[in-house]
Amino acid sequence: MMDAREAVTRxxxxxxxxxxxxxxxxxGDLDLAEEAAAEAFATAVERWPADGVPPNPGAWLTxxxxxxxxxxxxxxxxxxxxxxxxxxxxxDEPPGTLAVIxxxxxxxxxxxxxxxxxxxxxxxxxxxxxxxxxxxxxxxAFLVAETAxxxxxxxxxxxxxxxxxxxxxPSAEDLPARVSGVLAVLFLVFNEGYLASGSGxxxxxxxxxxxxxxxxxxxxxxxxxxxxxxxxxxLMLLIEARRPARVTAGGELVPLQEQDRGAWDAELVAEGHRxxxxxxxxxxxxxxxxxxxxxxxxxxxxxSARDARDTDxxxxxxxxxxxxxxxxxxxxxxxxxxxxxxxxxxxxxxxAVDRLEPKLAxxxxxxxxxxxxxRRLGRGQESRAAYDKAIELAGNTAETAYLTRRRDQLx
Amino acid sequence: xxxxxxxxxxxxxxxxxxxxxxxxxxxxxxxxxxxxxxxxGLADTESATVVDNRGEQAVFSDGPxxxxxxxxxxxxxxxxxxxxxxxxxxxxxxxxxDRKIEVRPFR
Numbered sequence: 210m211m212d213a214r215e216a217v218t219r220x221x222x223x224x225x226x227x228x229x230x231x232x233x234x235x236x237g238d239l240d241l242a243e244e245a246a247a248e249a250f251a252t253a254v255e256r257w258p259a260d261g262v263p264p265n266p267g268a269w270l271t272x273x274x275x276x277x278x279x280x281x282x283x284x285x286x287x288x289x290x291x292x293x294x295x296x297x298x299x300x301d302e303p304p305g306t307l308a309v310i311x312x313x314x315x316x317x318x319x320x321x322x323x324x325x326x327x328x329x330x331x332x333x334x335x336x337x338x339x340x341x342x343x344x345x346x347x348x349x350a351f352l353v354a355e356t357a358x359x360x361x362x363x364x365x366x367x368x369x370x371x372x373x374x375x376x377x378x379p380s381a382e383d384l385p386a387r388v389s390g391v392l393a394v395l396f397l398v399f400n401e402g403y404l405a406s407g408s409g410x411x412x413x414x415x416x417x418x419x420x421x422x423x424x425x426x427x428x429x430x431x432x433x434x435x436x437x438x439x440x441x442x443x444l445m446l447l448i449e450a451r452r453p454a455r456v457t458a459g460g461e462l463v464p465l466q467e468q469d470r471g472a473w474d475a476e477l478v479a480e481g482h483r484x485x486x487x488x489x490x491x492x493x494x495x496x497x498x499x500x501x502x503x504x505x506x507x508x509x510x511x512x513s514a515r516d517a518r519d520t521d522x523x524x525x526x527x528x529x530x531x532x533x534x535x536x537x538x539x540x541x542x543x544x545x546x547x548x549x550x551x552x553x554x555x556x557x558x559x560x561a562v563d564r565l566e567p568k569l570a571x572x573x574x575x576x577x578x579x580x581x582x583x584r585r586l587g588r589g590q591e592s593r594a595a596y597d598k599a600i601e602l603a604g605n606t607a608e609t610a611y612l613t614r615r616r617d618q619l620x
Numbered sequence: 621x622x623x624x625x626x627x628x629x630x631x632x633x634x635x636x637x638x639x640x641x642x643x644x645x646x647x648x649x650x651x652x653x654x655x656x657x658x659x660x661g662l663a664d665t666e667s668a669t670v671v672d673n674r675g676e677q678a679v680f681s682d683g684p685x686x687x688x689x690x691x692x693x694x695x696x697x698x699x700x701x702x703x704x705x706x707x708x709x710x711x712x713x714x715x716x717x718d719r720k721i722e723v724r725p726f727r
Contacts, residue, residue: 373621
């Protein structure tokens, strides 16, 4: 039999969102749902080692949490007030129109990622209510004081209640726009884990990248036909697959071209490629891909090459051209220039990069890219100055270490 | 659930002044669909007077309570089921009025 503690940890990972979502649906109150769920898990920690792990942990936890919530309402002796207060709007429409995606957890995700909430609040609330991370963990991940994070979450929950943000899956016509907001939250979580900021932080926060992938898998299970959901999951898997080769033991970033490709996680690569192929088939059938799908395809090209020299740069450039049409942001143009450098040479790429200066002068990757191109062109002094600027702006310790070594190689 | 829907104008970059027919048509629709509770446009901020009678004597002062380039140009009160409905209407209202819109629930 599984160790009881391990069973609780696993149930927490797998069932937290379901328990919170079911209680929110039942009681219409995020605070109550969260507190009761936390109490139910605390009870499981006490009881499962003695009584054994129940055959259906999710059902046990939901039942226990429901009892805790009712106890709490009775104890506070404000049943009527509570019910009057519980103004969150439930989806009273009979299932049918949206039956395929009628899931409590999906409602919870859309509520936490509602566009009326500030982006930081959406990220924090999603990690707490859907991901089950503690406020302390979220605060640490985003380098914010615990009290400040607690306030942010409390304020977001208060706004949901006071402004009457509905607890439901958006209607079919609003769904695509609202899903993109959810995906943006997940990608923010992932990127914070992947390029953790702050001088004291670990360069990679596995817990955050893993959480973002786990939540993306959940959304994929709930919305299996959404191309961008599949695209974002594939993108994150293909980036995550390279993590073992991305930072040296000494904490220095290893750029893609220099990574030991044998150290990549083959299983994640295969899963990412499978998803990209699925989307390519859809694109061939006439479904235009969105930005996450194109980014995933670019990463699929990179991870298909056994050796960096075998990278199909013309395909990467074609994908960037497609991406630029969808998203004309200067950051995309900067990444496109990297592919241009491989195909047309550093000089052509540098001209393209220099044109981006007005928009990207404060972005460390702009200066790092320039530094690399100038180095390749033998313009050592200018390259040094660009490395200096990139080092000054970079927030990630592994990146700073890499850029510093590169700069010091120049004379 | 009632929301106060404020129309915000900007002194530096004011909205167009030909919006009244479109606003009237939008109001007709709000009434027909059962969302309309109240609406009113406000005169210029220079016509405002602030009264403070928290001290010994009432003090009247000329002008709005806060000097800013953005100011309240008008309000609606809507009765709608939830914030999503309010935001959908506010999105249309912003276009109709050619101005920013704030949506805020009553307690």
